[in-house]
Amino acid sequence: MFKTKIIEATVYKLSDLLDEIQILVRSTFDRSYWVVGEIASISEAKNGHLYLELAEKQDDNLQAKVRANLWANSKKRLLSEFEFATSQSLKKGMKVLLNVVVDFHPIFGLS
8 A cells, every 4th residue: 555645735837937937037137247158059040140059167067058149130240349359250169258138038948
């Protein structure tokens, strides 16, 4: 005979929980931050947006990873400024210092 214990718990719809996380992230991280990371991947979408994955490694062990977006309406200007300042284009494996805004979206996650 098995004994079972019923735990009383609040059950959330996934969207409700993720909406709460979005509110918390947006209210907690309500400014821009300077972040250092390595470009683990970079791709340009047909809509003109640039999608990056930033990573942090220590002794070849992954410590952190997050998606980053460079929206089409500011991409040309920002890439031009970056290339003028560094004489380089953004590329995979490059360590970069970025001024970012943290956001969370219930469908797309943290970026």
